[in-house]
Amino acid sequence: MPNPISQANKAFQANIQYALSALTKVHWKVYEHPAKGELVRLYTLFPPLTLKNRLSQALFKLSAHVHTEVIKSEGSKKRVQTTEYIYQIADSKDLKALFEFHWHPNKLDRNSLEPAKLGSTDRTPFGRPHAHVRAHDKRFIDLNKRHIPTGRVAFEDVIFFLLDDCEVKPARADWKAVLDKTSKELEKNKSW
Amino acid sequence: MKAATAQKSETHVQTTAQARRLFNRTVKSSLGISAIEFISNYQNGMYEDRDDCDIMSLLMLLPFTGYSAEYAKSNKSGK
Numbered sequence: 692m693p694n695p696i697s698q699a700n701k702a703f704q705a706n707i708q709y710a711l712s713a714l715t716k717v718h719w720k721v722y723e724h725p726a727k728g729e730l731v732r733l734y735t736l737f738p739p740l741t742l743k744n745r746l747s748q749a750l751f752k753l754s755a756h757v758h759t760e761v762i763k764s765e766g767s768k769k770r771v772q773t774t775e776y777i778y779q780i781a782d783s784k785d786l787k788a789l790f791e792f793h794w795h796p797n798k799l800d801r802n803s804l805e806p807a808k809l810g811s812t813d814r815t816p817f818g819r820p821h822a823h824v825r826a827h828d829k830r831f832i833d834l835n836k837r838h839i840p841t842g843r844v845a846f847e848d849v850i851f852f853l854l855d856d857c858e859v860k861p862a863r864a865d866w867k868a869v870l871d872k873t874s875k876e877l878e879k880n881k882s883w
Numbered sequence: 884m885k886a887a888t889a890q891k892s893e894t895h896v897q898t899t900a901q902a903r904r905l906f907n908r909t910v911k912s913s914l915g916i917s918a919i920e921f922i923s924n925y926q927n928g929m930y931e932d933r934d935d936c937d938i939m940s941l942l943m944l945l946p947f948t949g950y951s952a953e954y955a956k957s958n959k960s961g962k
Contacts, residue, residue: 704894775943777939804946
């Protein structure tokens with residue numbers, strides 16, 4: 692009988708990899724927790740991906756960390772829940788962050804160096820989903836270090852932003868259909 | 884360490900040693916200090932009130948490096 696934890700991870704990984712295929716042929720690197728094994732995983736895009744425009748000029752560097760846990764679903768079924776994420780879009784030349792989407796609600800316990808048991812004092816100062824935008828336009832306030840509130844941002848949303856709004860060249864012609872499909876899959880399984 | 888087995892190439896699962904190398908490199912490039920120094924600083928509360936999401940991204944990697952088991956302190960040793 693197939694292991695339900697492995698099955699849940701496999702389904703999640705297939706979906707997030709398919710979403711990434713809109714942008715690149717690179718694969719996510721997956722790390723498993725040394726003690727908890729495949730129950731707790733970290734998906735990373737690191738070193739950052741270089742993103743180019745249609746003229747093959749480098750525009751951005753994209754890096755991402757997505758922390759997941761396998762949780763109980765209906766009956767004996769399991770599903771994967773995203774528990775933290777950090778997506779960063781940086782300038783391709785000086786590597787300075789331009790846009791960042793963060794959700795890191797859990798403090799790391801200073802003694803055990805593992806995520807703290809959830810309680811009000813164990814939350815990080817900016818535990819709600821937020822974005823950082825670095826802007827230099829003097830007409831506006833300095834946005835550096837501001838935590839601009841967002842809803843939870845799916846990786847698909849970041850890819851869509853890059854392809855639809857930031858002139859990044861897609862890796863495939865059907866990228867909109869790909870992201871539409873993976874977003875629907877995410878909608879079915881997400882807990883928020 | 885369960886994850887410190889050979890890389891499962893079909894799922895791109897990396898080893899704990901690879902996680903540690905990534906962490907060491909990232910700490911060095913972000914803060915210019917060693918991973919061990921960063922862990923010691925964190926355990927001593929140096930980053931406690933710092934509004935810095937860069938620190939958070941480093942902490943996200945830490946549990947996958949095997950350093951947690953190596954450097955964990957007992958809860959009696961003063962939080």
